[in-house]
């Protein structure tokens with residue numbers, strides 16, 4: 045595989061919080077251009093910490109990367125602010141969605157374009173594009189975001205990220221708290237964005253079944269260490285994985 049196709053390199057990173065709790069002990073993986081990589085693992089495995097490290101968001105939580113390297117398209121992530129990473133095309137959608145509840149859906153989307161320096165016409169075109177991907181957001185464009193459903197808020201968080209014109213989006217648990225059909229719709233749209241716009245995706249999920257359905261590759265974390273890595277197809281066929289690593293019970297449990 046040619047080197048230039050590797051978009052994100054995470055190399056042997058270690059991270060801690062409050063200079064005390066060590067959350068990652070040498071995590072490594074890559075994301076190729078146009079790839080969907082799932083980051084799997086049970087509660088506390090280190091998924092969120094890894095994603096925050098990739099977006100250089102750990103300092104905001106008294107966390108830090110203490111060793112290793114992270115490079116996005118050749119840029120040293122540890123030395124680049126989150127805002128600059130967004131401008132470079134690496135955009136994160138955080139766990140819990142974090143929409144501005146009192147702003148309308150459309151105003152929330154427009155905030156995603158801040159910092160890009162775009163004019164009104166560009167923003168209007170990108171809004172149309174997001175509404176094309178998520179028609180439910182178009183229907184709710186004038187509604188306060190806080191009054192929309194959980195699924196719509198997740199779509200809004202993704203739509204807001206798309207307004208920044210990302211080349212790689214980083215998503216933390218997009219399925220959390222959502223009904224299975226809504227989760228399926230969201231993952232289908234992500235897959236279409238991936239195939240039609242060559243958008244690379246790094247997604248942390250506890251729902252390994254849905255993640256392995258849509259991802260190309262997966263990395264499984266346990267206690268801050270990579271315990272398994274492979275193509276999603278390989279991992280889908282390993283019945284033992286859910287029982288051993290993902291806290292989803294024995295393989296034959298109902």
Ligand SMILES: Nc1ncnc2c1ncn2[C@@H]1O[C@H](COP(=O)(O)OP(=O)(O)OP(=O)(O)O)[C@@H](O)[C@H]1O
Pocket residue numbers: 061062065066067085086087088089090091092093094105250
């Ligand atoms: N802000 C924080 N301050 C201190 N310790 C933290 C903080 N956030 C996470 N940790 C610790 O770091 C470790 C990894 O947690 P992390 O949230 O990355 O796991 P996770 O795989 O994303 O789990 P979850 O699915 O529950 O979010 C855990 O031991 C957790 O307690």
